[in-house]
Amino acid sequence: MSTVELVKQTLVKAGTSFSEGKIRAYQRAIAEEENEHSKWVLESILENAIVADKNHSPLCDDSGIPHLFLEIGGNRTLSAELIADIEEGVRQGLKEMPGRPMGILGDDKQRLDQSAGLDPRSEGVEPSPLLIKRVEGDVLRLHIIMQGGGPAIRGITYRVFHRHSLQTVIDEIVARASEGVAQLGCTPCTVAIGIGRSQFEAASLMMEAQVYGDYDRQSDLEEEITRRINETDVGPLGLHGKHSVLATFMKVGPQRASGVRIVSIRPCCCFEPRIASVDL
Amino acid sequence: MTITTPITREVIQQLRVGDKITICGPIYTGRDAVLPKLVALKESGGGEDIPLEGSVVFHTAVSPAGVGPTSSNKLEIESSIGPLSKLGVRIHLGKGKLSEETVRLLDQNDSIYAVIPPVTALLESQIRSRRVVAYPEEGMEALHELQVEGFTAIVAAAHGESIYK
Secondary structure (H helix, E strand, C coil), rough: CCHHHHHHHHHHHHHCCHHHHHHHHHHHHHCCCCCCHHHHHHHHHHHHHHHHHCCCCCCCCCCEEEEEEEECCCCCCHHHHHHHHHHHHHHHHHHHCCCCCEECCCHHHHHCCCCCCCEEEHCCCCCCCCCCECCCCCCEEEEEEEEEEHHHHEEEEEEEECCHHHHHHHHHHHHHHHHHHHHHCCCCEEEEEEEEEHHHHHHHHHHHHHHHHHCCCHHHHCCCCCCCHHCCCCCCCHHCCCCCCHHHHHHHECCCCCEEEEEEEEECCCCCCEEEEECC | CCCCCCCHHHHHHHCCCCCCCEEEEEEEECCCCCCCEEEEEECCCCCCCCCCCEEEEECCCCCEEEEECCCCHHHHHHHHHHHHCCCCCEEEEECCHHHHHHHHHHHCCCEEEEECCCCHHHCCCCCEEEEEECHHHHHHCCEEEEEEEEEEEEEEEECCCCCCC
């Protein structure tokens, strides 16, 4: 199968299906939830995922902006031709799904105030820049992550003065994330966190956390963040209950010899991370 | 409780925060781009062909990807809720926490706010038809009318009370 076709199919899968781990996380939450309305919301989200997967139709009408994360290792090479094929696969995937036509037309000024209107084509939505990570093994693996607008509104990248205390950093994350989760609407969340030395690095690590995060295996710090946010009782769709957050995916990178840590937090909505992967 | 549009003020009086409602009939859709325009149009005396009394406004885009609630607390959407309630919109359908001021404006105008799960694949099976009512240049953000059958939502703000308190 051609690279273009593989990428196309992967994008459609990312936007229309839940991972097995996420399905298990929802099943656990439904079993534990005691609030009647919240249980109904969780069941509806899971049923929606089953129907979307069956029909190959979008999980959410905000089908998301494609974000691309490429792992490369061993003797594999990345050429401009391959990047062009990946971009063509993304276009074809958006057309096939179909994605929401939300590309903005015009020059810099017009794109900012939306005065030149929208591109009517699903494939008019451009993907994010390609993020590349060198890994062990002879591998060239593309991960496509569809990022919606709600979590982008509530996400934040900021500095924490850690005072040489891990607890200070975690307390700040819980406070900021709780604020975002309460405002989001589309709960339960999966909280994606990256901690690095600059805004770019922290945001990149936050994306990486969405690639490698595991609903079935949580670190003690991830469990603590999830537990403390759930104590805020936001609940599914803000209707209260035990599950404001299903899990936390956190990636800690190299740190600066300084009193500051740069933290990037994205309260991923009830469908996110919408991700699928393919070996090219 | 099943509610068919247009909705009377008497029906609104019966509803309480936490009630599950099922909406049938024609409803409008609108979000950031079009709701402020609709408010300005109606307040200037225009839009006779867009009757708002007893209506529902669903905060969503309408696109080939389907429909689903966007955040109702985005600036241009939330700021339209009070004026549109005054103009006759009885139910605002969306997601996310609203401010105390907006909850007060809803109460003043016999309107409510309900939240609907963002279940695009399921909602698609409950839409019988869709058409553009106004502002076609806004594309997916144009003011649409949907004929719906069985949109289920939870009342999140009514009579000065909010589920988010």
